[in-house]
Amino acid sequence: MYIQDQLQEIKANIAAAEQRAGRPAGSTTLLAVSKTFPVSDIMQAYADGQRLFGENRLQEAMEKIPAMPADCTWHLIGPLQRNKVRKALEQNIALIQAVDSAKLAQAISRIAGELGTTARILLEVNVDGEASKHGFSPDELLQQWAELTALPNLDIRGLMCIPAPTAEPEGARPAFATLRKLAETLREQGPLPLPELSMGMSHDYAVAIEEGATIVRVGSAIFGRRDYS
Numbered sequence: 769m770y771i772q773d774q775l776q777e778i779k780a781n782i783a784a785a786e787q788r789a790g791r792p793a794g795s796t797t798l799l800a801v802s803k804t805f806p807v808s809d810i811m812q813a814y815a816d817g818q819r820l821f822g823e824n825r826l827q828e829a830m831e832k833i834p835a836m837p838a839d840c841t842w843h844l845i846g847p848l849q850r851n852k853v854r855k856a857l858e859q860n861i862a863l864i865q866a867v868d869s870a871k872l873a874q875a876i877s878r879i880a881g882e883l884g885t886t887a888r889i890l891l892e893v894n895v896d897g898e899a900s901k902h903g904f905s906p907d908e909l910l911q912q913w914a915e916l917t918a919l920p921n922l923d924i925r926g927l928m929c930i931p932a933p934t935a936e937p938e939g940a941r942p943a944f945a946t947l948r949k950l951a952e953t954l955r956e957q958g959p960l961p962l963p964e965l966s967m968g969m970s971h972d973y974a975v976a977i978e979e980g981a982t983i984v985r986v987g988s989a990i991f992g993r994r995d996y997s
């Protein structure tokens with residue numbers, strides 16, 4: 769039972785990281801990133817009690833959501849095109865994690881209003897300033913904060929980041945610390961509590977927890993190597 773063994777090990781690692789950081793036990797949520805893996809694999813995690821899953825592509829999520837038991841919760845963690853916002857909101861997506869521009873946030877707010885709902889989102893921050901990456905730069909986010917928090921049909925729950933890959937998990941620590949400090953600054957500006965920090969993947973989730981992650985997004989360490997073919 770490879771997947772269930774992996775899940776148990778990751779949960780133990782999460783608990784150990786929480787303890788090292790002096791954080792309350794259970795203050796980190798494990799998001800199982802199931803992209804590219806079949807429903808049969810996801811069901812193994814389900815059988816072990818996992819209920820929260822993350823998909824990168826809306827199309828793939830739309831195929832898996834109806835195939836899994838209804839008590840699962842789904843996050844969209846990949847980029848969302850503006851012309852797919854309505855579809856995303858009509859799905860049972862609990863959290864759109866990678867909102868990477870004011871334009872996208874505005875589109876989500878507008879369409880959520882049309883659908884009579886409030887969309888829960890995270891704002892993606894480009895913490896290490898790579899030109900090729902998605903997300904708000906920290907400066908941009910500070911500048912646009914008043915405008916973003918005034919959007920009516922959005923529940924901005926916090927921030928997320930996908931730092932550039934590093935050879936050692938420790939290499940990601942500065943990026944995680946940057947996201948945490950940015951959230952602290954934005955909380956001071958008000959008016960949102962911003963409880964969620966989504967950061968850390970298979971390679972570096974323990975470091976992310978030490979730096980304050982409340983959601984870690986773990987795929988390959990649970991399900992094994994991804995085959996994109």
Ligand SMILES: *Cc1c(COP(=O)(O)O)cnc(C)c1O
Pocket residue numbers: 801803824845846930969970971985986987988989
């Ligand atoms: C694929 C993916 C993950 C999981 O990556 P692993 O290294 O397999 O844990 C986390 N976050 C995002 C945004 C992803 O696309």
